Amino acid sequence: MFLYVFCQWVVGRFFLSLGFNPLVVYFYWLTSAAMVFWLNLSFRLGLKRPFRLFPVFFGQFFFSVVISGQIALGFLLQLMFSNPVGCLSCLNLKQTWPVVFSGLMVVFLVSFFYRLKGPFVRNITIEIPHMSDGLNGLRVVQLSDVHVGGFLFERDLLRLRETVLSLAPDLLVFTGDMIDHSIEEVPRFSRIFGDVQGRYGRFLVMGNHEQWIGGKDVYSAFLDGGFDLLENDSRAVSIKGADLWVVGLSDPAGKEVSPEGGPNPALAFSRIPESNESLVIVMAHQPDVWKTLSPYHADLTLSGHTHGGQIGMFRSGWNLARLFHRLDIGLFKRTSNGRLQQLFIHGGVGYFGVPVRLGIRPEVVVLTLVNKLIQNEEKVHAKLPAT
Numbered sequence: 001m002f003l004y005v006f007c008q009w010v011v012g013r014f015f016l017s018l019g020f021n022p023l024v025v026y027f028y029w030l031t032s033a034a035m036v037f038w039l040n041l042s043f044r045l046g047l048k049r050p051f052r053l054f055p056v057f058f059g060q061f062f063f064s065v066v067i068s069g070q071i072a073l074g075f076l077l078q079l080m081f082s083n084p085v086g087c088l089s090c091l092n093l094k095q096t097w098p099v100v101f102s103g104l105m106v107v108f109l110v111s112f113f114y115r116l117k118g119p120f121v122r123n124i125t126i127e128i129p130h131m132s133d134g135l136n137g138l139r140v141v142q143l144s145d146v147h148v149g150g151f152l153f154e155r156d157l158l159r160l161r162e163t164v165l166s167l168a169p170d171l172l173v174f175t176g177d178m179i180d181h182s183i184e185e186v187p188r189f190s191r192i193f194g195d196v197q198g199r200y201g202r203f204l205v206m207g208n209h210e211q212w213i214g215g216k217d218v219y220s221a222f223l224d225g226g227f228d229l230l231e232n233d234s235r236a237v238s239i240k241g242a243d244l245w246v247v248g249l250s251d252p253a254g255k256e257v258s259p260e261g262g263p264n265p266a267l268a269f270s271r272i273p274e275s276n277e278s279l280v281i282v283m284a285h286q287p288d289v290w291k292t293l294s295p296y297h298a299d300l301t302l303s304g305h306t307h308g309g310q311i312g313m314f315r316s317g318w319n320l321a322r323l324f325h326r327l328d329i330g331l332f333k334r335t336s337n338g339r340l341q342q343l344f345i346h347g348g349v350g351y352f353g354v355p356v357r358l359g360i361r362p363e364v365v366v367l368t369l370v371n372k373l374i375q376n377e378e379k380v381h382a383k384l385p386a387t
Contacts, residue, residue, distance in 0.1 A: 001036070003323060007064035008032045014071060017094040032060065051181070051212050058353030062311065065320065070103035071096045107311075111356045118159045119349055120361045121167070123368065124331065128299055129340055131279050131371035134242030140281070140367040141169035141198065144304025145177040145207070147350030148192070149185035157192045160349060163364050164196050170239070172198035175304045175346060176207025176251060176285030183214045183221060190225030200239050203246050204229045207285035207305060208253035215257035230283065232264040234271050244279040245272050247298070251285045263289050269296050279369070287327040290343045294336040300344065300369070303327075307348040308360035319360055329360070 012025045035057055042050060074096025114120075141164060148157065164172065174193075179185035196202070204227050210218045222229045230248020237244050247268050254261025263284065272280065280299050284290065287303040308329035309320025321328040332343040349362050 004036065004061055004064070007061070007068045010068045010071060011064045014067065014093060014096070014100070018097060035060075055353040062320070062354050062356065066103065066107060066311070067100055070100040073103070074099035107356055107358050110358050114357050114361055115156070115355075118156070119163050119364045121163065122347075122361075122363045122365045124344070124365060125368045125370055126300060126331070126342060126344070127372045128279065128342075128369055129371065130277075131299075131369065132242035133371065134240035135244060135279055135369060136371045138170050138239065138244075138369045139167075140171045140173060140302075140369065141167050142173050142175060142302050142344070142346055142365045142367060143349055144175040144285075144302075144346035145307060145348035145350050145352070146174070146189070147177055147180040147209070147348075147352060148189045149182055150180035151351040151355035152349075157188075160364070161192050161196060164193075167364070167366055169198040169366070170200050171237070171246070171281075172196065172202040173246075173281075173283055173302055174202075174204040175283050175302050176205055177209045177304065177348075177350075178204065178207070178222075179213065179218070180209060180350070181213065183218055186218060186221040186225060190222075190227070194225055194227075201235070201237050201246070202228060203235065203248065203283060205248040205283040205285055206231060206251055206254075208251050211251050211253035211257050211261070215254065215261070230268075232268040234268055236271075242278070244281060245276070247272075247280060247282045249282065249284040249289055252289065263292065265292055265296055272297065287325065287343060287345045290327065290332075290341075293341065294334075297339070298341055299339075300342050300367075302344055302346070302367075304346040304348055306345060307352060310348075310351065310354070310357045310360050312359040 008029060012029050015025050015028070016022060035053060038050060039053065039057060041047070071093070075091050077099065078091055078095065143160075143164065146152070146157075146160070178189050204222060206219065206229065219229060219231060228235065230246065231250045232248070234245050234247040237246060249263040249265065249268050250261060252262050254263075276297060280297050282293065282298045282301040284301055284303050286305045290301050290303065293301060306321040306325050306328050309322070309324075312319030312329075319328055327343065327345060329345045329347050332345070334341050344365070344367065346365055347360050347363050349364070351357070
């Protein structure tokens with residue numbers, strides 16, 4: 001919250017330095033404060049969330065962080081070229097405008113390049129000790145946060161479809177937020193992806209957007225479209241004589257739709273025998289759900305939701321999502337009851353709030369599962385950098 005308020009103050013001061021009418025800036029500050037107040041109030045009192053306000057808030061926060069960062073860079077350049085060096089009195093907020101303008105142009109050009117190139121294919125090898133030999137080399141293609149109806153055009157969706165088809169996945173999983181803001185987007189999603197299958201199955205789990213849009217009605221619409229949608233449920237899949245289980249957990253936003261909603265691991269795992277030693281893949285849209293899975297046989301959990309903040313420093317690991325989520329993007333590992341549990345958080349395909357990405361590319365992820373034993377126990381607690 002402090003960062004949000006600080007960035008809004010910086011942006012307002014920058015506008016004033018450029019000669020904007022003070023009343024316009026004061027109105028900007030007032031509406032920003034009112035928006036945050038209303039969002040916080042709706043959360044605290046359990047009111048119906050102002051769904052349409054979320055993208056506005058995120059978009060404003062996104063650009064205020066970018067502009068504030070560029071202003072800081074502008075100040076740094078002024079210090080570097082000032083005389084005498086380090087003279088703080090030489091700093092001029094107005095003179096940072098070329099850096100701010102150039103920075104915004106870079107953001108838009110990079111985003112345009114991402115859109116022009118199409119979804120990036122990211123290949124990751126996941127080591128799962130003691131996995132059956134029949135599953136060794138299994139290729140799981142994951143899509144998350146497509147947000148059909150958001151900022152993706154028809155050609156973007158068709159290109160995404162062709163990319164997935166070209167990968168010929170063994171398993172295809174969609175980990176939530178397939179649609180953006182209307183149940184009418186489900187038929188469009190079905191038209192694009194209805195006949196896109198994995199060799200051994202295709203599974204979906206709903207995200208917070210599906211829950212906010214319509215919950216049970218959206219669930220029924222996806223079933224009518226022929227999708228195997230897992231909400232606190234599981235499926236057994238047989239592959240080359242080996243078995244694996246695919247588990248889907250409902251999104252925490254389901255609690256806002258109905259009292260019995262939300263993730264229920266006990267129900268989701270109830271069909272899996274306690275003596276089961278098969279591979280278990282869990283789909284949970286929000287990565288924080290992983291925290292509740294320590295007691296369960298959850299070898300690999302696949303999530304999305306964070307988008308990696310849509311902006312980050314390439315290969316450094318830093319991204320905007322880290323301001324809100326400890327589990328932000330990439331691969332996380334832990335041991336529970338002597339068993340390795342892993343979580344992979346997808347960076348997303350679509351956009352939320354603004355059609356802009358910088359450093360966090362729209363991606364289709366291919367997870368290749370191998371049964372190589374991990375010799376170095378320190379790896380268990382390592383986090384892979386976001387790329």
